[in-house]
Amino acid sequence: MIIFRPPKYDAIDHEKNLKESDGLKFATEIYKGQRSLSAIVEFVLSRIKNYVKKLHNFDQINKYIQGRTKTNKSKILLLTDKNKPTPLIKSIAIDYLSSFETAYITIKKNEKDEIFDFFKIDKDIAKLPQIIIIDTKDNPNEKEEIIVYDGDLNKVALSHYLSNFATPLEGPASKRMDLLNKHKNINNSQNNKKDKNKKKKNSKNTANAHDEL
Structure with a gap:
């Protein structure tokens, strides 16, 4: 099994990403661990790109909340008792890389x-x-709004909640996922029609066989 890892994305300078995209290549890594589901899952999760910044103390929380970047992004802050960011928050950071x-x-x-x-x-x-969601207002003179998320801590629920503030590039609340779901529904509908037609045809053939008897 080979893991393909994308190059680091500059979350601030989007134009730089576009300029360098042609020359950037995915890194590859061959999995050499145990052939068990738990070991493979742990390995894959450990290779998720990390765009989650670590804060070390209360003063840094204040600076993080009040700080403004040139893109004026809103912010997500995870309060945790763990020493590392979870796969959930790392994946959310990737999905909302351009907006949070x-x-x-x-x-x-x-x-x-x-x-x-x-x-x-x-x-x-x-x-x-x-x-914690820090909604950075468009007007630099307007104070940011701090919101404590009280929904379920899973990817779908959190992603859909964050979509109230910005549109993600990937994930459950993205336009891409909407498009995939539409195609999936169309395919399911077509398959259901085929199954119904097949059943009708089989039923008709059975009836004809009885008539011949």
């Missing part, structure tokens, strides 16, 4: 209350992980 900055911070037990107070999360019911 994505970061995570590992929260220690003695930091929970301070962080939850800052984001106005109810400490009695709040658990980690938490997804």
Whole structure:
């Protein structure tokens, strides 16, 4: 089994990506691990490109929220007790690479209350992980809006929620996925018609056979 990994994408300079796209090549890596499902899945997940920035302390959270890039992207922040970004947040970062900055911070037990107070999360019911969306307004003078995501923590639900703020390049809420689903529905409809016609034909042949008897 061979893994193909795309080149690093510059999330800020899109024109640079277009200029260099012809010369960029996918890296290849041969899988040499165990031939078991769990080992292969773990290997594949570990090779997901990481566009999730790591924040180290509370001061960096403030800078991340208030900082403005030249593209004025909105931001996603994962609050977690894990030391590494999850495959979910890494895949979301890829899908929304052109419209969101994505970061995570590992929260220690003695930091929970301070962080939850800052984001106005109810400490009695709040658990980690938490997804925070920082909606950066188009007007630089307008204060950003901080939203605590309260939906299901899965790819489909989170992606569709984020699509309220921007259109992803890939994933469940992308235009590409809509197109694929339409083709899938058309194919399913055509297959159903073929099955019905086949059943009618078989039924007719059976009736004719009985008539001959």
